[in-house]
Amino acid sequence: xxxxxxxxxxxxxxxxxxxxxxxxxxxxxxxxxxxxxxxxxxxxxxxxxxxxxxxxxxxxxxxxxxxxxxxxxxxxxxxxxxxxxxxxxxxxxxxxxxxxxxxxxxxxxxxxxxxxxxxxxxxxxxxxxxxxxxxxxxxxxxxxxxxxxxxxxxxxxxxxxxxxxxxx
Amino acid sequence: xxxxxxxxxxxxxxxxxxxxxxxxxxxxxxxxxxxxxxxxxxxxxxxxxxxxxxxxxxxxxxxxxxxxxxxxxxxxxxxxxxxxxxxxxxxxxxxxxxxxxxxxxxxxxxxxxxxxxxxxxxxxxxxxxxxxxxxxxxxxxxxxxxxxxxxxxxxxxxxxxxxxxxxxxxxxxxxxxxxxxxxxxxxxxxxxxxxxxxxxxxxxxxxxxxxxxxxxxxxxxxxxxxxxxxxxxxxxxxxxxxxxxxxxxxxxxxxxxxxxxxxxxxxxxxxxxxxxxxxxxxxxxxxxxxxxxxxxxxxxxxxxxxxxxxxxxxxxxxxxxxxxxxxxxxxxxxxxxxxxxxxxxxxxxxxxxxxxxxxxxxxxxxxxxxxxxxxxxxxxxxxxxxxxxxxxxxxxxxxxxxxxxxxxxxxxxxxxxxxxxxxxxxxxxxxxxxxxxxxxxxxxxxxxxxxxxxxxxxx
Numbered sequence: 001x002x003x004x005x006x007x008x009x010x011x012x013x014x015x016x017x018x019x020x021x022x023x024x025x026x027x028x029x030x031x032x033x034x035x036x037x038x039x040x041x042x043x044x045x046x047x048x049x050x051x052x053x054x055x056x057x058x059x060x061x062x063x064x065x066x067x068x069x070x071x072x073x074x075x076x077x078x079x080x081x082x083x084x085x086x087x088x089x090x091x092x093x094x095x096x097x098x099x100x101x102x103x104x105x106x107x108x109x110x111x112x113x114x115x116x117x118x119x120x121x122x123x124x125x126x127x128x129x130x131x132x133x134x135x136x137x138x139x140x141x142x143x144x145x146x147x148x149x150x151x152x153x154x155x156x157x158x159x160x161x162x163x164x165x166x167x168x
Numbered sequence: 169x170x171x172x173x174x175x176x177x178x179x180x181x182x183x184x185x186x187x188x189x190x191x192x193x194x195x196x197x198x199x200x201x202x203x204x205x206x207x208x209x210x211x212x213x214x215x216x217x218x219x220x221x222x223x224x225x226x227x228x229x230x231x232x233x234x235x236x237x238x239x240x241x242x243x244x245x246x247x248x249x250x251x252x253x254x255x256x257x258x259x260x261x262x263x264x265x266x267x268x269x270x271x272x273x274x275x276x277x278x279x280x281x282x283x284x285x286x287x288x289x290x291x292x293x294x295x296x297x298x299x300x301x302x303x304x305x306x307x308x309x310x311x312x313x314x315x316x317x318x319x320x321x322x323x324x325x326x327x328x329x330x331x332x333x334x335x336x337x338x339x340x341x342x343x344x345x346x347x348x349x350x351x352x353x354x355x356x357x358x359x360x361x362x363x364x365x366x367x368x369x370x371x372x373x374x375x376x377x378x379x380x381x382x383x384x385x386x387x388x389x390x391x392x393x394x395x396x397x398x399x400x401x402x403x404x405x406x407x408x409x410x411x412x413x414x415x416x417x418x419x420x421x422x423x424x425x426x427x428x429x430x431x432x433x434x435x436x437x438x439x440x441x442x443x444x445x446x447x448x449x450x451x452x453x454x455x456x457x458x459x460x461x462x463x464x465x466x467x468x469x470x471x472x473x474x475x476x477x478x479x480x481x482x483x484x485x486x487x488x489x490x491x492x493x494x495x496x497x498x499x500x501x502x503x504x505x506x507x508x509x510x511x512x513x514x515x516x517x518x519x520x521x522x523x524x525x526x527x528x529x530x531x532x533x534x535x536x537x538x539x540x541x542x543x544x545x546x547x548x549x550x551x552x553x554x555x556x557x558x559x560x561x562x563x564x565x566x567x568x569x570x571x572x573x574x575x576x577x578x579x580x581x582x583x584x585x586x587x588x589x590x591x592x593x594x595x596x597x598x599x600x601x602x603x604x605x606x607x608x609x610x611x612x613x614x615x616x617x618x619x620x621x622x623x624x625x626x627x
Contacts, residue, residue, distance in 0.1 A: 044339045044346065045332050071447035078345025082231020084313065085344055088447035104449055109466065110321035111314060112449040114535070119563030120610045125452045126318070127467035128531040128567075128577050130605050138605035140531075141471055164341030165317060167324035167334040 049164070050075050055157040062093040062158065067115050067133065069104070075162040089149055089160055090115050090122070092133070101149040101160045102135050108142045110165065122146065193406030194413050195381035195398075201275070202379065202413070203420040204268035209367065210421040211261035214428065215299075218254040219356065226306070228352035230345045233308035234443050241440065252432030258303055260428055262458045265296050270512050273492065276500035277380035280391040283493035285377065288370045290489040295363050297458075302355035304456045306348070309441035313343050314453035316351075317446075322466075325478045343446055378402065379413075383500035391497060454529070461519045464526035533566035534575035544571050548625045555622025558615050562607070570626060578604060585627040593620045 009015065054072035062068065070091045077085030090102040090113075102122070106113050111126035121138065122131035130139040135146035150161040177183035225244055227236040240247035269289060272278060278286035301319070305312045320334040339346035381401055407413060438456070442448050455463050469477045502509050537560065545556040559565055567577035584593070597616055600606030607616065 041350075042336070045335050047340070049341045069447075069449055074342050074344055078230075080229045080231045081345030082229070083234075083443050083445035084230040084347065086445050086447040087342065088449055105317065105321075108321075110317040111453060112446075112451060114449055116563050116566075118561040119566075121563055121605055123533045123535075123563070123566060125532055125535065126454070126463075128533060132605065132609055138600065139603050141467070141469075141474065143471070143474075164335075165320070165338065165343070167321060167331055 052076070052162050053152070053154070053159040054162060055154075055159050056089075056091065057158055058156055059153055059158055060156075062091065062099070064093050064095055067092040067102075067117070069115070070101075070158075070160070072160055072162070087162070088112075090146075091151070091158065091160070097153065099151045099153070099158055100135075101151040103147040103149065103163075103166050105147075105166055106142055107137075107144045107146065107166070108140070110167075113146065189375055190410035190414070191408040192375060192378070193402045194379045194409045195401055196405045196407055197382055198379060198413050199382070200416055200420070201271055203417050204264050204271055205374075206417040207421050207424050208261060208264040208268050210424065211257055211264055211428075212363065212367070214257040214425065215254065215261060216360065218250050218257060219360075221250050222254055223356060226352075228306075228349050230308070230343075230348040230444070233306070233348055234440070237308065237440055241437065248436060249432055251437035252435065253428060254303075255437045256428045256431040256435075258300055259458065260424055261296055262300050264424070265293055269293055270516070272380075274502045274508060274512055275380065275383050276389075276502075276505065276508070278493045278496070279389045279498070279500055280394055280496045282373070282377050282380060283496050285370065285373045286493045287490065288366050288373065290492075292363060292366050292370065293489070294486070295359055295366070299355060299359050299363070300456070300458050302351050302359065304459075305351050306355055307438065307440065308348055308444050310444060310448055310451045311441045311453045313444040313446055314451060315455060316343055316347060318453065322478050325475050327479070343444075379409075380500075383502070385499070385501040385503045387500075388498045389496070389500055452532070454526075457523070460526035461522035464522040464529070467529070467531045468522075468525065528576070530576035532575070533563075533577060535566065537565040537574045540565070540570060540573055544573065545622070546625060548622070551618050551621045552625055553622075555618035555620070558611075558619050559622055562610060562615070562619070564619065567604070581623060581626055583627050585624045590620045590624050593623055 010018065052075045056070035056072050067090050069088050071086050071088045074081070074085045074087055088104045090104060092100045092102065094100055104112050106124040106126065106129045108124065108127055108129050111124050111129075113122040113124045113129070113131065115122055120133045122133075122135070124130070124140070124142070128140045129137070129142040131142065131146050132138045135148065137143075137145055147166045149163050152159050152161075173183055222240065225236060225240050225247065227233055237251075241251055242248070272286065272289065305315055316338065320337040323333040323337055324330040326333060335341065338344075339350050378398060381398065442451060454460065465477060466474070499505055539560040540556050545553060559568075559570075565574040567575040568579065568581045569576060570580075571582050588596070594616060596604070597611070597619060598606065598608045611619070
């Protein structure tokens with residue numbers, strides 16, 4: 001009871017050890033909590049999404065020289081994705097056997113371009129980008145041509161291969 | 169009652185601590201300029217309360233959020249009102265924090281010893297913008313989906329890590345089931361938790377250093393003597409914060425809440441657009457008003473500067489924001505800091521000018537342009553009539569107006585014949601320009617001739 005202040009302190013070496021032990025244990029607890037959370041959040045960066053061929057309609061449905069929008073489903077949509085699992089492409093029938101599938105994403109900032117058949121142009125509603133029928137840039141801010149998706153004909157069906165959203 | 173308070177205070181110390189905080193002395197004559205910080209805080213509290221209410225009905229699932237929003241807006245009791253409150257509360261918070269940061273900068277309240285007040289405030293400003301962006305996306309309609317994609321595309325412009333950031337934003341290769349849940353978690357848990365933490369520190373600092381006094385020209389801040397001077401000022405002329413200064417905060421805050429309530433009732437929340445289906449292409453995505461000016465910047469930026477504006481400009485802005493308190497000595501009065509006044513005027517003018525431009529969006533094609541009526545076309549013969557028809561059909565009118573009918577992206581052609589010969593018009597239509605497609609790929613020579621015939625009557 002009458003001991004002098006500080007007299008019941010541990011020896012300095014031991015106090016230093018206890019300080020370090022406590023900091024190290026706290027850091028370990030932090031890491032145990034933090035690492036899985038950060039890994040969980042970053043998972044989409046490492047997860048390779050599969051690619052799938054999706055049928056978009058019978059060959060006869062498309063007329064030579066016309067460009068129409070087709071919709072198909074992403075490669076492996078989550079069960080709760082609902083309508084967000086859908087994707088579109090602008091499909092052009094070049095001739096009897098060849099098709100070209102253009103991305104709907106303007107290469108400027110990804111907005112949805114619209115095909116205007118009479119003008120034979122793709123127009124972007126966001127910042128006014130314009131593309132010719134072959135996807136090349138004709139005016140406005142887009143830095144490059146509309147990307148194309150792989151497309152093939154199988155068993156009378158036109159199929160498009162799912163692709164990531166093109167990022168500049 | 170007093171006994172109860174005394175007991176609580178004895179056991180917790182909270183009553184006397186609160187009283188000390190409320191009645192701490194503040195400099196005299198602070199006036200109405202000092203209400204914007206507390207009003208921003210009140211707007212945040214409003215957001216937390218209305219946000220929690222909305223979260224009890226909102227379903228943060230990519231596939232179902234839209235339907236739950238429809239339910240909240242159309243069927244839930246007071247749902248529409250709460251959505252309106254949350255929208256206009258967000259607008260108030262963005263606007264008020266903008267005014268608050270301008271005020272503290274103009275009055276140089278960031279100078280010694282309040283550098284950390286500024287820095288925590290700067291982070292709060294960025295977090296508020298992050299809340300505004302993520303919140304706009306939770307209104308999960310077609311515009312929200314395309315905003316995510318546009319956001320990812322912008323992030324994709326960053327060197328080296330652009331692709332990774334874009335995939336992080338989308339939560340994968342495309343918009344899908346994973347996208348919305350993450351934005352929801354960031355909007356309602358992660359960012360608000362940081363905001364709470366920083367507001368705590370910010371307020372702690374306000375109490376520690378006291379509210380800055382009104383700046384006086386010719387009374388520069390000297391770190392060696394400032395604290396002493398400030399203490400003397402408080403001893404001589406200080407008034408208790410509550411209620412002598414706080415009443416203005418309360419009056420302004422109440423007026424702000426009343427405005428938000430009235431707007432929520434009269435104007436209501438933003439209407440839901442088409443469903444969040446990325447295959448619906450007839451949309452016109454644009455950000456809410458607080459980012460509309462930036463949308464305009466991106467449309468009007470010269471192409472070769474675009475990456476600089478998207479990637480470097482925000483970084484420079486962030487760094488400048490953090491560098492401000494380096495200049496922590498000297499004159500505080502804006503009369504002795506003309507460049508500071510100029511900078512604030514410049515930034516606000518820029519935002520308003522670009523905002524007005526974004527509101528009009530003259531660069532966007534007018535997809536709804538109606539064919540020119542006969543009285544506008546006039547009676548110039550069959551070729552002129554045919555030309556006017558082609559002018560509409562071939563998309564000229566998306567970008568060019570005649571007598572106010574048509575888009576604004578290209579020059580108005582109401583009196584084009586007065587400034588261009590038909591040869592010049594033919595050349596321009598055929599070859600295009602950096603802002604106009606070369607129509608040689610689209611029009612037959614006869615069609616071009618008809619359009620030029622029509623345009624030649626425009627004088």
